[in-house]
Amino acid sequence: MYKFLAFSDIHASEEALDALRRLTARESFDAILCAGDLTNRGPVSYVKELLELFDKFYFVHGNMDSSIIIDEIRNHPGYLHGKKINFGEWNFVGLGGSNPTPFSTPSEYSEKQLEHFLELTEADYNSIVLSHPPPKGIFDVVGDGQHVGSTAVLDFIKKVKPLMLICGHIHENVGKTIVDETLIVKLPAAEELKAAKIIISDKIKVEFFSL
Numbered sequence: 001m002y003k004f005l006a007f008s009d010i011h012a013s014e015e016a017l018d019a020l021r022r023l024t025a026r027e028s029f030d031a032i033l034c035a036g037d038l039t040n041r042g043p044v045s046y047v048k049e050l051l052e053l054f055d056k057f058y059f060v061h062g063n064m065d066s067s068i069i070i071d072e073i074r075n076h077p078g079y080l081h082g083k084k085i086n087f088g089e090w091n092f093v094g095l096g097g098s099n100p101t102p103f104s105t106p107s108e109y110s111e112k113q114l115e116h117f118l119e120l121t122e123a124d125y126n127s128i129v130l131s132h133p134p135p136k137g138i139f140d141v142v143g144d145g146q147h148v149g150s151t152a153v154l155d156f157i158k159k160v161k162p163l164m165l166i167c168g169h170i171h172e173n174v175g176k177t178i179v180d181e182t183l184i185v186k187l188p189a190a191e192e193l194k195a196a197k198i199i200i201s202d203k204i205k206v207e208f209f210s211l
Contacts, residue, residue, distance in 0.1 A: 001199065001200065001201040002030045002088065002199070002200045002201075003028075003029050003030055003197065003198070003199050003200075004029060004030060004031050004032070004033055004198040004199075004200075005020075005023070005024070005029045005031075005032045005033065005195060005196075005197060006032075006033040006034075006035070006166055006185070006187055006195060006196045006197070006198055007020070007032075007033075007034055007035075007187060007190040007194075007195040007196070008034060008035035008036055008037065008062075008132070008167070008168025008169070008188075008189065008190060009035075009036070009037040009062065009168045009169070009171060009187070009189040009191060010034070010037065010038060010050075010189075010190035010191055011037055011038075011039065011040050011064065011189070011190075012038070012039040012040055012042070012043065012046045013190065013191040014046075015193065016191055016193055016211065017046075017049065017050065017053070019193055019211035020053070020190070020195075020211065021053060023211060024053070024054065029056075031056045031057075031087065031092075032054045032056060032057045032058070033058050033059065033092075033130055033166060033198075034057070034058075034059035034060070034130070035059075035060060035130050035131065035132055035167055035168035035169075035187055036060045036061055036062030036063070036065065036096055036097075036130075036132030036168055036169065037061075037062030037063065037064045037065060037132065037168060037169070038050060038059070038061065038062065038065055038069065038073075039064060039065055039066075039069055040064050041064060041065075041066045041069075041106055042066060042068060042069060044068055044069065044072050047069055047072050047073060048072065051073070051076055057076075057078045058078040058080055058085065058092045058094070058130065059073075059076075059078060059079060059080065059094075060079070060080050060081045060094040060095060060096035060130050060131070060132055061073065061081060061096035061097060061107055061132070062096065062097065062098065062107065062132045062168065062169065063097050063098035063101065063105040063106065063107045063108055063132065063133075063169070064105055064106065064107070065096075065106065065107055066106035066107070067106065067107075070096075070107070080092055080093060080094025080096075080130055081094050081095065081096035081117065082094070082095070082096075082117045082120040082121060083120070083121060084121050084122055084123065084127070087128070089126065090126045090128055090163060090200075091123075091124070091126055091127050091128070092127070092128050092129075092130065093121035093122075093123045093127045093129050093130070093162075094121065094129070094130040094131070095114060095117055095118055095121075095129070095130070095131040095132065095133070095153065096117075096132055097109050097114075097132060098132055098133040098150070098169055099111055099114060099133055099148075099149075099150040099151075099152070101148070111150060111151050111152045112152075114133070114150055114152035114153065115152040115155070115156070118152060118153070118156045123156070123160050123162050124160065125160070125161055125162065125163065125181075126162075126163055127160070128162070128163055128164045128166065129162050129164065129165040129166065130166050130167075131150075131153055131165055131166070131167045132167065132168055132169050133149055133150040133153055133167060133169045134149040134150070134153065134167040134168075134169060134170060134173070134184070134186055135149050135150060135153040135154035135156075135157055135165070135167075135179065135184065136149040136150055136151045136153070137154065138154070138177065138184055139167070139170065139173035139174070139175055139177075139184065139186035140170050141172065142170060142172060143172065148170065149170070153165070153167075154179075157179055157180060157182050157184075158179075158180055161180055161181040161182055162182050163182065163183070164182065164183045164184075164198075164204065165182055165183070165184050165185070166185045166187060166198075167184070167185070167186055167187065168186075168187045168189070170186075171188075171189045171192070173186050174186055174187070174188045174194075174208060176206050183204055185198065185206055188208060190211070193211040194208065194209070194210055194211065195208075195209060196208050197209065
């Protein structure tokens with residue numbers, strides 16, 4: 001059995017960081033996963049504190065993480081953007097940033113670029129994918145009713161059929177569902193003091209909870 005702590009969109013919240021610190025002091029996890037938006041364009045000091053807090057930390061950047069943040073995290077052994085890291089009988093792969101938004105945020109990419117980053121991971125059926133953007137049409141509705149997820153991520157799921165895809169980005173949506181053979185876990189925003197525990201044994205159990 002493996003137990004993961006998963007969070008996303010912490011956006012440099014000190015309150016959320018303190019809550020995560022207290023949680024991980026009293027409860028053990030086999031890995032801690034973050035699906036992006038570590039900051040709001042910084043500061044670098046927050047990222048340094050976050051990286052020092054956890055062992056076995058696997059993560060990607062989000063669209064709100066600027067180039068100075070990416071420069072700080074790119075050499076961390078758990079940074080997954082465009083990469084694959086073996087973990088037991090599975091592997092972690094990652095996709096950072098997001099497809100274009102109306103807000104000109106620091107780390108936005110075209111769908112073609114996102115497709116390329118996903119190809120670099122060489123993901124397979126045993127992959128646990130950390131993706132900042134959700135797939136198009138899945139947990140991606142914003143206030144005006146538009147679906148703003150990534151078509152590249154959706155196409156990737158249908159083609160590769162990884163074990164699980166864990167995503168963030170769209171704060172309005174939280175939940176889990178199965179698309180083809182892939183479990184999609186849409187995380188809540190950690191800056192709102194919410195996260196998830198994921199337990200993998202003979203089945204996969206997802207528990208959303210307040211920090």
